[in-house]
Amino acid sequence: MFRKKLMPLFFVLLLILSGCAGFKTGDSKSADSGDKVVIDFWSFWGSEIRRPVIDKIVADFNESQDKIEVKHTFVPWGDIWTKELAAIAAKNPPDVVINDINATALRGQKNQAMNLSRFLEKDDISDRFYEELWNATLYEGDSYGIPFNTDTRILFYNKTAFKEAGLDPEKPPATWEELWEYAEKLDVKNGDTYDRIGFYPLWGVNSDVWMLNSDGKNFFDEDGVPIIDTEANRETLEWVMDWHEKYGANTINSYKSQIDSQQGNPFFNGKLAMYVNTPTFYTQIRDYAPDLDFGVAMLPEREPGSGNTSWGGGFVAEIPQGSKHPEEAWEFIKHLTDVEAQEYWAVKNFDNVANIKAAENAAKNSEMPDKDKVVYQMAIDNMENTLLTPVPVHAPDFMNLVNPELDSILLGKKSIEQGLKDAQQSLEKLIEKSK
Amino acid sequence: MRKKLNYKRMEGLQGYVFILPWIVGFIAFTAGPLIFSFAASFTNYNITSQMDFIGFKNYENLFTADNLFWTSLYNTLYYVLFSIPLTTAGAIFLSALLNQDVPGIRFFRTIYYLPAVLSGVGVYLLWMQLLDPGTGLVNTALGWFGIPGPNWLFDPDWTKPALIFMKMWSVGGGMLLYLASMQGVSKSLYEAAKIDGASSWQQFRFITIPMITPVIFFDIVTSLIGGFQIFQEAYVMSNGEGGPVNSMLFYNLYMWKKAFESFDMGYAMAMSWILFIIVFLITIINLKLAPRWVHYEGEER
Structure with a gap:
């Protein structure tokens, strides 16, 4: 009896619930406030630090005019681009999405992102940005995304440790040779273990950054021909292997796990004297080791004159193909990448921004403490040395083939010559197959 | 009428x-x-800009020109081949232990079942810490016995064993099924065996095991299918990269990378059909072999 009565109730409940879900999604899409055009903006900035900053930038834009209303949707990092792709395929994409700068050309080629040339013809904003960033957004000469933020790799070093080792704390290492000499002096050995390690190149970055640093050349030349099996790369890996032998796998692994744990990074307590990372690593020093006396420098050169080349990435704001309000989206992107918004982002998040003027303003901004300014200025200065590595449109997944070879070399399973030769061959094969 | x-x-x-x-x-x-x-899967479909018929080219490339396809297939087979027998045997062993009539058994059953409730990314992150070569609990514990632990997730020879090891931790899920089925075995069978002087091993081997074969069969079939689809573990624990020397590049991870990193959707679809055929054939073989070893109660043999 009882059950008989309950069953229909249960179904009614189910219907109501499913109705609710349908209503909700339908509602959020078609919300239209008056005569304003509502555009949907997707970002992965949901953290308690970043979210208020981007929300403020959006609110400023909404208040600055009365034609467009931007709705910011936070989509988690792991989902955002697959969801965007699905939304493009369903012909109902958001209007502005933050996406990876290094694959912008690929998305242009695949027709996922909108060609922005028609907007740029009217108002060319390309000179707002660092040239290297702008070039990364181009596919066959047209831009498919507008640079938002970026990063680079710099050397952090512990000044107290420098003094203890009898080194000049205002004179960071300038070449790979000096880096080695300094590290020797900074090392403090205690039996089989180390109380302090001078430097190890593969904490913070991978060997590809050092290969880039060695000769300023990516794994592909201008024509998309793979150039990984080179003299410079061989020498770089030999140099990396020297470091590897110097400290041994056990020490390296145990330090690595401390670095991965973030708070326990040995750079904070002086157990690691020099460390390469992005300028934003400074915010961790600020949080976890506020009293640390440190300096920042550009990456050393392989040899005098070879250049302090560093590596960077970043994100662009793009309009997905099929957006219903591209004109309005473009207006918002202009606001997003203009000096005011970019400077606000830079100061509040301590993040490198793509807009040159905004970056320079931020380094002088009165809200930024002096210590922050030093690091930020270095980040700006280092942009000159920073190269991006946009994925080649014919072999976007080439690192799948390169990484295992580099792993094998570092693990001693393959010689440097053999590993680079194999990597070169498989890249050539990949390019050939996809053409 | x-x-x-x-x-x-x-x-x-x-x-x-x-x-x-x-x-x-x-x-x-x-x-x-x-x-x-x-x-x-017979086109160069990439979702947004093209969908041209290219015949069997995707399949041809997979078999003849793609080493990573074979790597990923090898990794997946390796994982299935070791993890399925180990987790099945582990679950049966555990449920046999938890089928004893001792005080506090409910407590132990809960404890061993807990890992099965906690699934997903949280568990993988936890295991990444446990398996850490320098500071992880696993190597620390091995160190107490003077065993120098391997580098687990950093050594290509140990990444897959590490994953299998992690899977063993959560055999509780299968254990529950076996336990239920073991409790359904009629007590009279054991009593009769005891009178005939059968040892507990003999009772287990000739009464318990045959009586729970339907559940073993079900478990093997479903976990085989699940095993071929391993993705999350590798995706999370290698940061989506596939681990050192591609040792954690499982079939589905490679497929995902082709689909969503290179946008080579047609290719990925061809891959998914090859996996479908493999799993389909294995399941058919399983079903054909089943009558030889699976007993249903009251059935003539």
């Missing part, structure tokens, strides 16, 4: 009405995409 027919029809109709949500769901969300993916 007429009334009876109507009643039957009514009943049939009601049946369909009740399973309607499933039918609609199946046609819209399973069968449709299935047919689409089969058709698109």
Whole structure:
């Protein structure tokens, strides 16, 4: 009896619930406030630090005019681009999405992102940005995304440790040779273990950054021909292997796990004297080791004159193909990448921004403490040395083939010559197959 | 007569009405995409800009020109081959232990079942810490016995064993099924065996095991299918990269990378059909072999 009565109730409940879900999604899409055009903006900035900053930038834009209303949707990092792709395929994409700068050309080629040339013809904003960033957004000469933020790799070093080792704390290492000499002096050995390690190149970055640093050349030349099996790369890996032998796998692994744990990074307590990372690593020093006396420098050169080349990435704001309000989206992107918004982002998040003027303003901004300014200025200065590595449109997944070879070399399973030769061959094969 | 027919029809109709949500769901969300993916596996489909028929080129490239395809297939087979027998045996062993009548058994059952409740990314992150070569609990514990632990997730020879090891931790899920089925075995069988002087091992081997073969069969079939689809573990624990020397590049991870990193959707669809055929064949073989070793109660042999 009882059950008989309950069953229909249960179904009614189910219907109501499913109705609710349908209503909700339908509602959020078609919300239209008056005569304003509502555009949907997707970002992965949901953290308690970043979210208020981007929300403020959006609110400023909404208040600055009365034609467009931007709705910011936070989509988690792991989902955002697959969801965007699905939304493009369903012909109902958001209007502005933050996406990876290094694959912008690929998305242009695949027709996922909108060609922005028609907007740029009217108002060319390309000179707002660092040239290297702008070039990364181009596919066959047209831009498919507008640079938002970026990063680079710099050397952090512990000044107290420098003094203890009898080194000049205002004179960071300038070449790979000096880096080695300094590290020797900074090392403090205690039996089989180390109380302090001078430097190890593969904490913070991978060997590809050092290969880039060695000769300023990516794994592909201008024509998309793979150039990984080179003299410079061989020498770089030999140099990396020297470091590897110097400290041994056990020490390296145990330090690595401390670095991965973030708070326990040995750079904070002086157990690691020099460390390469992005300028934003400074915010961790600020949080976890506020009293640390440190300096920042550009990456050393392989040899005098070879250049302090560093590596960077970043994100662009793009309009997905099929957006219903591209004109309005473009207006918002202009606001997003203009000096005011970019400077606000830079100061509040301590993040490198793509807009040159905004970056320079931020380094002088009165809200930024002096210590922050030093690091930020270095980040700006280092942009000159920073190269991006946009994925080649014919072999976007080439690192799948390169990484295992580099792993094998570092693990001693393959010689440097053999590993680079194999990597070169498989890249050539990949390019050939996809053409 | 007429009334009876109507009643039957009514009943049939009601049946369909009740399973309607499933039918609609199946046609819209399973069968449709299935047919689409089969058709698109013969094209260079990339979702947004192209879908040209290219015949068997995807399949041809997979078998002849793609080393990573073979790597990923090898990794997946390795994982299935070791993890399925180990987790099945582990679950049976554990449930045999938890089937004893000792005080506090409910407590132990709960404890061993807990890992099965905690699943997903949180567990993988936890294990990444446990398996840390320098500071992880696993190597620390091994160190107490003077065993120098391997580098687990950093050593290509140990990444897959590490994953299998992690899977062993959560055998509790299968254990529950076995435990239920073991409790269903009639006590009289054991009593009769005892009178005949059978040892506990003999009782286990000749009464318990045969009586739970239907559950073993079910477990093996489903975990084989699940094993071939391993993705999350590798995706999370290698940061989506596939681990050192591609040792954690499992089939589905490689497929995902092709689909969503290179946008080579047609290629990925071809891959998914090859996996489908492999799993399909293995399941057929399983079903064919089943009558040889699976006993159903009251069935003649």
